[in-house]
Amino acid sequence: MATLFLTRRDVRGLLDMRDVINAVEQALSDWATGKAIMPPKAYLVLDKGDIRAMPAAAAGGAGMKWANVHPGNRALGLPTVMAVLVYNDPATGYPLAIMDATEITAYRTGAASAIASKYLARRDARTLGLVGAGRQAYTQLQAHVELFAFESVRVFDISRAAVDRLIESFPGHPLQASAIEEAAASDIVCTLTTATRPVVKREWVVPGSHINAIGADAAGKQELDPAILRESIVVVDDLRQASGGGEINVPLREGLFRSEDVYGTLGEVIAGLKPGRTDDAAATVFDSTGVAVEDIATAELVYRRAAERGGFLSLDFVEE
Amino acid sequence: MATLFLTRRDVRGLLDMRDVINAVEQALSDWATGKAIMPPKAYLVLDKGDIRAMPAAAAGGAGMKWANVHPGNRALGLPTVMAVLVYNDPATGYPLAIMDATEITAYRTGAASAIASKYLARRDARTLGLVGAGRQAYTQLQAHVELFAFESVRVFDISRAAVDRLIESFPGHPLQASAIEEAAASDIVCTLTTATRPVVKREWVVPGSHINAIGADAAGKQELDPAILRESIVVVDDLRQASGGGEINVPLREGLFRSEDVYGTLGEVIAGLKPGRTDDAAATVFDSTGVAVEDIATAELVYRRAAERGGFLSLDFVEE
Numbered sequence: 267m268a269t270l271f272l273t274r275r276d277v278r279g280l281l282d283m284r285d286v287i288n289a290v291e292q293a294l295s296d297w298a299t300g301k302a303i304m305p306p307k308a309y310l311v312l313d314k315g316d317i318r319a320m321p322a323a324a325a326g327g328a329g330m331k332w333a334n335v336h337p338g339n340r341a342l343g344l345p346t347v348m349a350v351l352v353y354n355d356p357a358t359g360y361p362l363a364i365m366d367a368t369e370i371t372a373y374r375t376g377a378a379s380a381i382a383s384k385y386l387a388r389r390d391a392r393t394l395g396l397v398g399a400g401r402q403a404y405t406q407l408q409a410h411v412e413l414f415a416f417e418s419v420r421v422f423d424i425s426r427a428a429v430d431r432l433i434e435s436f437p438g439h440p441l442q443a444s445a446i447e448e449a450a451a452s453d454i455v456c457t458l459t460t461a462t463r464p465v466v467k468r469e470w471v472v473p474g475s476h477i478n479a480i481g482a483d484a485a486g487k488q489e490l491d492p493a494i495l496r497e498s499i500v501v502v503d504d505l506r507q508a509s510g511g512g513e514i515n516v517p518l519r520e521g522l523f524r525s526e527d528v529y530g531t532l533g534e535v536i537a538g539l540k541p542g543r544t545d546d547a548a549a550t551v552f553d554s555t556g557v558a559v560e561d562i563a564t565a566e567l568v569y570r571r572a573a574e575r576g577g578f579l580s581l582d583f584v585e586e
Numbered sequence: 587m588a589t590l591f592l593t594r595r596d597v598r599g600l601l602d603m604r605d606v607i608n609a610v611e612q613a614l615s616d617w618a619t620g621k622a623i624m625p626p627k628a629y630l631v632l633d634k635g636d637i638r639a640m641p642a643a644a645a646g647g648a649g650m651k652w653a654n655v656h657p658g659n660r661a662l663g664l665p666t667v668m669a670v671l672v673y674n675d676p677a678t679g680y681p682l683a684i685m686d687a688t689e690i691t692a693y694r695t696g697a698a699s700a701i702a703s704k705y706l707a708r709r710d711a712r713t714l715g716l717v718g719a720g721r722q723a724y725t726q727l728q729a730h731v732e733l734f735a736f737e738s739v740r741v742f743d744i745s746r747a748a749v750d751r752l753i754e755s756f757p758g759h760p761l762q763a764s765a766i767e768e769a770a771a772s773d774i775v776c777t778l779t780t781a782t783r784p785v786v787k788r789e790w791v792v793p794g795s796h797i798n799a800i801g802a803d804a805a806g807k808q809e810l811d812p813a814i815l816r817e818s819i820v821v822v823d824d825l826r827q828a829s830g831g832g833e834i835n836v837p838l839r840e841g842l843f844r845s846e847d848v849y850g851t852l853g854e855v856i857a858g859l860k861p862g863r864t865d866d867a868a869a870t871v872f873d874s875t876g877v878a879v880e881d882i883a884t885a886e887l888v889y890r891r892a893a894e895r896g897g898f899l900s901l902d903f904v905e906e
Contacts, residue, residue: 267664271591273903308628310641312648312676319639319650321630328632330639330652332672334679342678344587348904350681352652352670356632358662359654361670364684366904581899583593584668584686 269583270572272365280571281373283408286564290377291536293324293563294503298533302559306506314338322558327566328356331367331558335484347371353565361584363569367561370568374560376405378503378532379456379478380413382552385535385542386501387454387476392417395444395452397466397489398459399423399432402480406456407436420444420452446470457481457489468493476543476550479513483555488513490551492522498549499529507555514553589903590892592685600891601693603728606884610697611856613644613883614823618853622879626826634658642878647886648676651687651878655804667691673885681904683889687881690888694880696725698823698852699776699798700733702872705855705862706821707774707796712737715764715772717786717809718779719743719752722800726776727756740764740772766790777801777809788813796863796870799833803875810871812837818869819849827875834873 272280296302302324310317315336322329333349340346349367354360383391394416396403400423407419419441423429426443433441449455450470455477459465468491471477477498481489495517502508509518509525517523530540532552543550572578592600616622622644630637635656642649653669660666669687674680703711714736716723720743727739739761743749746763753761769775770790779785779801788811791797797818801809815837822828829838829845837843850860852872863870892898 271901271903273901274905275902303630305628305630308625308639308641308650310623310625310643310648310650312643312679314677315679317641317648317650317674317679319628319641319652321628321637321639323630323632328630328637330628330630330637332639332650332652332681334674336677336679339678344678344680345904348679348681350672350684350904352672354637354654357634357656358659358664359632359635359637359656359668360664361652361668364670368904579901581591581593582595583591584665584670584688585594 267360267585268580269361270363270569271579271581272363272568272572274366274368276578277366277369277568280568281369283373283377284412285567286373287377287380287409287412289325289563289567290374290560291381293559294381294533295536296324297559298531298537298539304558320558320561322562323356324559325563325566327353327562327569329353329562329565331561333367351561351565353569363572365565365568370561370564371556372401372405374564375402375480375554375556376409378554378560379406379480379552380409381536382478382501382532383410383454383476384413386550386552388474388543388546391453393452394419395449395455396421397446397449397455397457398481399428400458402458403432404435406458406480410454411439416440418442420449422446422449459489461489462487464488464491466490466494471549474546474548478552478554480554482511482513482515484511485515487511488516492517494549495523495551498551500527500551500553501529501532501535502553503532503555503557505531508553512553512555587680587905588900589681590683590889591899591901592683592888592892594686594688596898597686597888598689600888601689603693603697604732605887606693607697607700607729607732609645609883609887610694610880611701613879614853615856616644617879618851618857618859624878640878640881642882643676644879645883645886647673647882647889649673649882649885651881653687653691671881671885673889683892685885685888690881690884691876692721692725694884695722695800695874695876696729698874698880699726699800699872700729701856702798702821702852703730703774703796704733706870706872708794708863708866711773713772714739715769715775716741717766717769717775717777718801719748720778722778723752724755726778726800730774731759736760738762740769742766742769779809781809782807784808784811786810786814791869794866794868798872798874800874802831802833802835804831805835807831808833808836812842814869815843815871818871820847820871820873821849821852821855822873823852823875823877825851828873832873832875
C-alpha cells in the first residue's frame with residue numbers, strides 16, 4: 267500500500283468540470299437519501315482566523331477537508347483560504363491520497379451552482395449574469411457553459427481589470443462587460459462578492475430568473491435584497507450552514523426571512539424528493555455554502571484518475 | 587513557502603521521548619489554563635470503522651489529527667489505527683507539514699502516562715507493572731524509564747512471545763515475565779489491553795499504587811474492577827471523552843461510579859490548580875483517552891526538528 271501526494275498543480279491537471287458536475291450531482295442526491303454522510307464540521311478558532319475539519323463519505327470514498335480562513339493573509343501575499351484533503355478507503359481507513367483541495371473547492375462550488383441552475387433555472391435560459399469577476403467567477407462560468415448555451419454572459423465587477431481578465435480567459439464565449447443592473451437582470455445570475463450588505467436590488471431581477479448566491483460564507487455576509495428571498499423559492503445546500511453563514515443568515519437574524527420559508531435542499535430536488543422549477547414565472551435562489559460531500563465526491567474523481575494515470579508522488583506514508 | 591512531508595519512518599527518527607514528555611506536560615497544563623484549545627472531535631462513522639478529526643492549538647502550533655479505527659484491519663494485514671496529521675501555522679493557516687501520526691500517538695500516550703505517574707504515583711515508586719505487552723507497552727515503558735529508576739518491571743501478557751519480545755527490546759532494564767497478579771501489585775501499573783471486562787482485581791492492587799488505565803478507548807471497554815475506581819483518586823485527561831469511552835465509561839453506565847467522583851484533569855494537577863498525591867496510602871488512577879493537544883504539541887516538536895535538520899521532502903503543495 268502507498269499514499270498518493272497531489273499538489274495543487276497536480277490536482278488542477280486531473281480535474282474535469284463535466285465529471286465534477288456529474289459526481290457532485292450524484293453525491294448531493296445520495297446525501298439527501300442517506301447514502302452519503304456528512305457529520306458536522308469541527309472548527310478550530312484561532313486569533314487571526316480559523317481552520318475547519320469537513321469530513322464526509324460519498325461516492326464510495328471517505329475523507330476530510332481541512333481548510334483555513336485567514337482574512338489577513340492577502341496583506342501577507344498568501345491566499346485567504348488553503349485546503350488539504352485526506353482521502354481514505356472507507357473499508358480500512360487507509361489514507362489513499364493526500365491532496366491540495368483549493369482547486370477541488372473551486373470546481374465543486376462551480377459545479378453545485380450549475381446543478382442548481384439545471385434544476386431551478388428556466389429551461390430556455392439564454393443569459394448569464396456574473397456579479398463579481400474574481401476567482402470564483404472562473405469555475406462558475408466553466409460549470410455553466412457545460413450545461414447551458416448562453417447568448418450572452420454579462421460580467422460586472424468593481425474592478426474593470428478583473429472583468430477584462432475574465433473575458434480574455436474565455437475566448438469564443440459571448441462575455442461582455444456590463445453594469446451590475448444588467449448582470450442582475452439575466453436569466454441565471456451568480457453573485458460572487460464578499461459583500462456584507464445587499465448589492466443586488468429587487469427591481470433589477472427579471473421574472474423567472476434563478477440566482478446562485480455564492481458569496482455569503484460567514485455570519486454577517488449577504489448579497490441579495492431580502493425582498494428577493496421573500497418572493498423566491500429558496501433552496502439551500504445545507505440548512506444549518508445556510509442559517510449560520512449563508513445568504514439567508516442576516517435576513518433570518520433580522521426577522522426578514524424564516525427558516526420555514528426554505529423550500530428544501532438541492533439534494534432533495536436532485537433526488538426527486540421535491541420538484542424543481544414548475545413555473546416559468548417563479549423566481550428561484552440557491553443559497554450555496556459548500557458541503558463536504560461535494561469535496562469528497564470530487565476527491566474520489568481526482569484520486570481515481572491519478573491512480574489510473576500514474577506518475578504521481580507515492581510514499582509508504584503510514585507504514586512501519 | 588513549502589509544506590514538509592514526513593512519513594512514519596521520518597517521524598520516528600525525529601521523536602525524542604524526553605522532549606515529548608516535556609511538551610505534553612506543558613500542553614496539558616496550558617489546556618487547563620485556557621492557553622491551548624481543543625474543540626470537540628468530528629466523527630465520520632463508516633460501516634467497518636470510523637475516522638475522527640482531532641483539531642487543537644497548542645505549543646504555538648495548530649493542526650488536526652485524522653485517525654481511523656477499523657477493528658477488522660488486523661485480519662487484512664493492516665494496522666487497526668492509522669493517522670495523518672496536518673500541522674499549520676496558526677497565524678496564517680499555512681500547512682507547514684503533513685506527517686504520519688501513528689508514532690506521535692504512541693509517544694504522546696506513553697508520555698501522558700509517565701506524566702500522570704510523576705504527579706500521582708508515590709515518589710519512592712520502585713516497581714512498574716505492565717498488564718499487556720503489545721505495541722503500547724513499548725512507549726509506556728520508554729516514557730516511564732525517563733522519569734523513574736525501577737528495581738523491577740513486571741510484564742504480563744496472554745502471549746508469552748509478546749512478553750519475550752518486549753524484554754528483549756529493553757536490554758539493561760530490569761524486566762521480568764510475571765503473572766498478572768504480580769504485575770498488578772506494582773507501585774505503578776499500566777493497563778494496556780483491549781479488555782471489555784475487568785482484568786485487574788481489587789485485591790491484587792497494593793496500597794498507595796498508581797494505575798494508568800490506557801486500554802479503554804471506546805464505549806464498552808474496561809480493564810479495572812470498578813471497586814478500584816471507587817476507592818481511588820481518579821484523574822482523567824478529558825472528562826467528556828473518559829465518560830464516553832475511557833475506563834470510567836462502563837462503571838458510569840452501570841451506576842457503579844459517578845462523574846462527580848472524578849477528582850479532576852491531569853492538566854489541572856500539572857498546572858497546580860489541584861494538588862497531586864498528598865497521601866502515600868491513597869490509590870490513584872489516571873484514565874487516559876488521548877487528547878489532540880498532546881498530538882499537536884508533539885507534532886510541533888517534530889516539525890521544528892525536521893525544519894532544523896533539513897533534508898526531508900518539501901513541496902509547494904497549496905501554491906498555484
